[in-house]
Amino acid sequence: NAGVTQTPKFRVLKTGQSMTLLCAQDMNHEYMYWYRQDPGMGLRLIHYSVGEGTTAKGEVPDGYNVSRLKKQNFLLGLESAAPSQTSVYFCASSSAGATQYFGPGTRLLVL
Amino acid sequence: SNSVKQTGQITISEGASVTMNCTYTSTGYPTLFWYVEYPSKPLQLLQRETMENSKNFGGGNIKDKNSPIVKYSVQVSDSAVYYCLLGDVKMEGCGSQGNLIFGKGTKLSVKP
Numbered sequence: 001n002a003g004v005t006q007t008p009k010f011r012v013l014k015t016g017q018s019m020t021l022l023c024a025q026d027m028n029h030e031y032m033y034w035y036r037q038d039p040g041m042g043l044r045l046i047h048y049s050v051g052e053g054t055t056a057k058g059e060v061p062d063g064y065n066v067s068r069l070k071k072q073n074f075l076l077g078l079e080s081a082a083p084s085q086t087s088v089y090f091c092a093s094s095s096a097g098a099t100q101y102f103g104p105g106t107r108l109l110v111l
Numbered sequence: 112s113n114s115v116k117q118t119g120q121i122t123i124s125e126g127a128s129v130t131m132n133c134t135y136t137s138t139g140y141p142t143l144f145w146y147v148e149y150p151s152k153p154l155q156l157l158q159r160e161t162m163e164n165s166k167n168f169g170g171g172n173i174k175d176k177n178s179p180i181v182k183y184s185v186q187v188s189d190s191a192v193y194y195c196l197l198g199d200v201k202m203e204g205c206g207s208q209g210n211l212i213f214g215k216g217t218k219l220s221v222k223p
Contacts, residue, residue, distance in 0.1 A: 042142030043198040045156055059156060100213065
């Protein structure tokens with residue numbers, strides 16, 4: 001099993017550009033999550049999903065959209081990137097109420 | 112290694128106050144989340160707490176620290192399972208290490 005994978009690993013964007021981060025898991029988990037981690041701020045939940053076709057807002061959802069068209073994939077989109085979205089993004093997945101497994105992270109730099 | 116421990120079950124009467132403990136051990140710089148799961152509903156985030164030593168990249172070693180959540184004047188509708196989640200991630204070089212660990216949850220039952 002590959003576990004949780006994220007693509008890309010690193011990306012540089014200009015302000016106003018758009019991009020999509022892909023998270024994939026092969027553990028048949030119902031729940032998937034997108035977090036961002038910033039220095040001094042710890043992990044913050046952006047959006048999460050409790051099943052295929054469902055999404056919900058987390059703590060810091062503004063400026064991001066998500067989709068869960070397939071159970072194994074959870075996409076995080078930035079429609080118009082801003083420097084404040086420079087961060088490290090982590091995806092995680094879990095069964096309900098169980099340990100979350102997370103991906104290796106994506107470093108995003110917005111100039 | 113990292114760990115999270117919670118009290119298994121608490122039963123109290125309506126109107127009382129309750130403290131639900133979350134005792135954790137962390138080797139990195141942690142973030143602590145509290146989630147609540149009502150019957151047949153998805154997890155909801157209650158609060159997030161960044162530990163003091165998260166503010167520097169040195170990390171540290173925290174052992175058996177308690178970070179409780181307190182509810183005052185509870186209602187029957189507060190009956191749910193409350194999960195404590197430890198997020199402990201370090202970026203090292205081009206990779207990362209760490210994990211996100213759920214406690215087993217505290218089942219809170221409020222009697223009328």
